Amino acid sequence: MTPLTAPVQLGPHLYILYSEYPHHDSGNAYLITGRYPTLIDCGSQHAFPYLVRNLAQTGLAIRDLTQIIATHGDYDHVQGYHDLRREHPYIRLHIHRNDWPSVQECDPYRNGSYIYNRALEPIAAESCLPLEQDEIIAAGDTTLQVHHTPGHTEGSVCLLGEIDGHRVLFAGDTVGGGMRSLD
Template sequence: MNRLISLNIDFISGTGNKDFIYPVIIQSDKENILIDCSTSGSLPLLEKEAKKNNFDLSNLTKIIITHHDHDHMGGLYEIKGKYPHIQVVSSLIEKPYIEGTKKSLRLEQAEKIYPTLSEAEKINAEYFHHILKSIKHVPVDITIDGDKELDWCGGIKIIATPGHMPGHISIYSREFKTLITGDAMVAQKGELFIANPQYTLDMKEAIKSIEKFLDYDIQQIVCYHGGLVKGDITSILKKLLK
């Protein structure tokens, strides 16, 4: 039986505050795919939440990483250590950051901002720097360059959605008519918002990326930050882009 499962995972943000994220599992007979995998140390939480939904994480075949922010790929190293058969999938642009051959763009951004902060703000910033520097990297097995149709899990479309990060991708499930946005958008109490400009490296590109979603028959959206949004998605997106 094919299923789409939205997990609810709590994590500690870069400022040290507790927050919630929503990784997604798309399950089918041939492939079981996790989209994004939370922070370092989150594997027990992922396993527990998956079991609540009658899914064993050992049955995963692939993990798609939407981009290299720590709360999306920090848990990869532990997952691959316990389940080495799982293949890691990312965009071609994000690959060197996930593998650690290029310095994190988020760390570059944080270090650039650091001198402008107050002494009190620098304490949280140093904590965030430490988190980013402590990420353990893993090889990427499959890279996607641009938009691509794949026959995995009833048919998915990888959508290049730069803006938040240059290599950011979103995933559209054709079977479930569901868009998994990564950080291209966020949600709060069921309402959609454009990603926070503070963490979006190119806001103009981010808006262009959201415009691409209008080409799809979307019945629901899962935002990594904020979870599920339902309704007249086309109208919601058009209103957001005004």
């Protein structure tokens, strides 16, 4: 399948910005628009040009984003952060503390980069903000509640909120993302 050629609008304030399933080497990326434009997962560097193009089609630019929230620390969900950070030096990555070693120490078996035969570039600790169980995060014009759901990775989270009158769950790879051992 080829990457999306345009964002898919799921509601007035919710878009799929990037999707390529079965993916080459990047997970889906979602955008919540409103007062605090928020990106849920940012894919890999492979997704970056498509993500930028599709973001522009929503009327936003990288510098308009207030934050990126990672559902987990795997390569295909966070590697694109570096490209985003080059364009927006102050943007931070919200990620559960249990996945900080995946993105900071970059063990390829912990962050899944071995699957793609590529290395994850380390993400500096000062770029990461910890997500905690039951934390409430402002996103768009709503809030999302963090649910720690270890399994796919030790720091996997699901984000639950109401967007445009609908309850929405961002599950990352908790559902349908393949299986692997945490041993």
